[in-house]
Amino acid sequence: MQMADLARLAGVSTSTVSRALSGSALINEETRERIQALARQFNYTINSVATNLRSGVKRTIAVVVPYEMASRQSFADPFLHGIIGSLADALTERGYEMLLSRMDADRLDMAAALIDGGRAAGLILIGQWRHHDQLNAMAERGLPMVVWGARLPHQNYCIVGGDNVLGGRLVAEHLLAQGRRRMVFLGDAGLPEVAQRYRGFAQCLRKNALPLLEQQRAAASFLADSGRKAMLALIDANPTLDAVFASSDLLAMAAIGALRERGRRIPADVAVVGYDDVELAAYFNPPITTVRQPIHEAGGRLVETLLSLIKGQSLPVSAPLETQLIVRESSQATAAY
Amino acid sequence: MQMADLARLAGVSTSTVSRALSGSALINEETRERIQALARQFNYTINSVATNLRSGVKRTIAVVVPYEMASRQSFADPFLHGIIGSLADALTERGYEMLLSRMDADRLDMAAALIDGGRAAGLILIGQWRHHDQLNAMAERGLPMVVWGARLPHQNYCIVGGDNVLGGRLVAEHLLAQGRRRMVFLGDAGLPEVAQRYRGFAQCLRKNALPLLEQQRAAASFLADSGRKAMLALIDANPTLDAVFASSDLLAMAAIGALRERGRRIPADVAVVGYDDVELAAYFNPPITTVRQPIHEAGGRLVETLLSLIKGQSLPVSAPLETQLIVRESSQATAAY
DNA sequence: GACTTTAATGCAATCGATTGCAATTTGCGC
DNA sequence: GCGCAAATTGCAATCGATTGCATTAAAGTC
Secondary structure: OOHHHHHHHHOOOHHHHHHHHHOOOOOOHHHHHHHHHHHHHOOOOOOHHHHHHHHOOOOEEEEEEEEEOOEHHHHHOHHHHHHHHHHHHHHHHOOOEEEEEEEEHHHOHHHHHHHHOOOOOEEEEEOOOOOHHHHHHHHHOOOOEEEEOOOOOOOOOEEEOEOHHHHHHHHHHHHHHOOOOOEEEEOOOOOHHHHHHHHHHHHHHHHOOOOOOHHHEEOOOOOHHHHHHHHHHHHHHOOOOOEEEEOOHHHHHHHHHHHHHOOOOOOOOOEEEEEEOOHHHHOOOOOOEEEEOOHHHHHHHHHHHHHHHHOOOOOOOOOOEOOEEEOOHHHOOOOOO | OOHHHHHHHHOOOHHHHHHHHHOOOOOOHHHHHHHHHHHHHOOOOOOHHHHHHHHOOOOEEEEEEEEEOOEHHHHHOHHHHHHHHHHHHHHHHOOOEEEEEEEEHHHOHHHHHHHHOOOOOEEEEEOOOOOHHHHHHHHHOOOOEEEEOOOOOOOOOEEEOEOHHHHHHHHHHHHHHOOOOOEEEEOOOOOHHHHHHHHHHHHHHHHOOOOOOHHHEEOOOOOHHHHHHHHHHHHHHOOOOOEEEEOOHHHHHHHHHHHHHOOOOOOOOOEEEEEEOOHHHHOOOOOOEEEEOOHHHHHHHHHHHHHHHHOOOOOOOOOOEOOEEEOOHHHOOOOOO
16 A cells, blocks of 8 residues: 555545645645545555655664674673663654664674665664774764764764773772772773773772782673683682672673682672673672663663764764762672671 | 766766666676776765665564563563574574664554555564464554464464473473472463463473462563562562572572572572573573573574565464573572482 | 635656666677 | 677666645635
8 A cells, every 4th residue: 555545545646645644734634634544544654765765864773783703792791782772762762763783893884884875864883892993984984973982082983981991990999998909800901991991990900009910801702601711711810819890790790600610709709890780780699799881871872962963063072971880799898808 | 976976977877877786787797897896986885775665675674672661671681682683693694684673562553564664574573472462463464574472372473482381391390300399480471471381380280289379470570670579479478489480581580689688598498490591591690590492593583484474475384493491500409408 | 706815736856776668889690 | 781689778667755836726805
């Protein structure tokens, strides 16, 4: 069923049908009601593909989740899901549709094709990975895009994210206050966000004369199993460690598993702190101390920023989102101290 | 940049450009290469919106996640994310794009608008909730759709899912073999999938002369907090319980938290079994015994079924996916027995 | 009653591509 | 050198909607 059919049924032209359904003032109220009734009766829905071809207005936003070919599992991180959910909400609220793509992080230019090809009005990329330059190049081409990640020098693209340096510092201060002294860091510092968390963490320790050595830091992707292995290596290299800062809650959970394998009690022997405050962090055993990133606000902010970029305002700058330490059991000082 | 511009640059008509880019045989090889080079140089990407308006072939599939207005958090379940990720993969592999929508479960007919409006070629609905009749009505209108959920009587729509009755039975047999006798069920039996898990579970217990009473069953949505509260109520109503079957891993995690609040040890005092085998189940403390649903295969199966439905074969019927008990620590018999 | 407004509707061009058919060019046979 | 087939290319209609402008009908004015 298309507009022409409906027009025939109603005995009018397609112009009239179009006006009846679009809320134009140039139409008789009775005619409008008659046509709308017919449309309902025959389940007619306006073809939005044709509509936005003609009108040029697109109401679709592409959300791109880059993954590294090697480990296509980036999708496993619950934080990522939280963001996607909040984006879905934020877009729906504003009357936009969401096109979700996973994409090889080395071929991010394919995301550009979604814009060039008219599929979407704008791009939201989740995670900048190691592709700062590629993102800059895309932005310079004038693609309407916003990235979830970390603010970096020489950054020509819009970014939305938390204050990772602050987050790292909050964790260090907290662990110091709990009396911990032999801390290790778990996470892949090749990723800008993680690097900043590490920087905030290490700076604060250094100020307190507690430098972090290279062997007190292990790379681990966002994958649970790689987190477990990296943690085991850290334990073996630093058998006396008394605290772990993991760069995501998922890694924190994996780390707790690994620590238990090696007979450490949490938090009595080792304190563990995560990052993100995913829902399950509070239900884990023990509940995990973590740095909260306001997931729901994140979606809204990403969408708002992108839409104002599309509307053509000058490059919107988004202040870092609120970043806050949530203290739970996994890092509390206990009777053991 | 659009095709006409490129045609002008190349000094040919748009017909020729179109043929050059689409791999038609009706074109000189040199011309094709010249045009393709120009296209690359100017970042020209064919406008797929216009293309499928003209050709009528759509390469977009809508994935709809219904949620209940009351608790818009259905999105929090990690199993759901697993399915979405596997759908994204399955669709990408086959050259389709994925339109993701959350939708009020009471207004599922809005999903129909995605098809009627030409946005998508087909519909994948995740979870049937309490809306069997609505889904039947949609299918009868001839909408190309596939639902993840449970097979029910009088079902006119395509369904893909695991064997929930079997899953429930496997859990019961396992717990009986572990010597557990006072079991409770945690989950909202108003949902068909959960109801079937309960049925398999209860039937097997009955066969062993261990009926489940009403107060040994508590409704709990897919939300962690509601799971915790329901579990607390179950404990109070059945202080001597020695096993819990939760209808999802998320609920199992919440249940474990609640049991600990009441001083129960897992699995020494109470065995806990979940459902789904989400990635974190293995990393939880203790690792959770659960019924595996093959998430990755699920996405592939949903997509295959939908595509063959679209191609117009008669209603494809999909056998239940493999359903398998994964035994981990949370339900092992221990020294306490 | 002729003339101007105003309201409602239809005509036809347009969005950016694809494709059947016609037109042109080239090559080949004799 | 003519005729015909094959190889390329262009023209114009088409997909399903929207919208500026023209048209028609009804109402209001003097």
